[in-house]
Amino acid sequence: MPLVKIHVPANLSDAKVRALADAVHAALVATCDVPAADRFQLVTRYAETARSIDPAFPNLSRTSDASVVEIALRRGRTDDQKRALYRQTVEHAAAGGWRADDIMIALAENALIDWSFGGGVAQYALK
DSSP, rough: OEEEEEEEETTHHHHHHHHHHHHHHHHHHHHHOOOOOOOOOEEEOOOGGOOOOOOOOOOOOTTOOOEEEEEESOOOOHHHHHHHHHHHHHHHTTTTOOOOGGGGEEEEOGGGGOOOTTTTTGGGGGO
């Protein structure tokens, strides 16, 4: 179960934000063996003064729409799966008006014990 946090500028339309959220989920399903119904996403909107995103690092060209996607997921995906996740996210998001350079993705891997879906229980790590 990945947990996705999407950080976007406050001025983006709901449709554009939804396009990015849908793109991330579609790419996770296609590349990382995530079940289609396993969708947990949080979107946070930021005022321009609350964001500092370098417009050119590393040799990119970001606009004011630049956004950050954080994905926490269990360990075990290969480097090729991760590369495909990045590529497919951007490809899907392009249909919603996104530029490739405006999407930054950061993965954080963890173990089975690191997840509790509720009830105060680590469901993946029951003994």
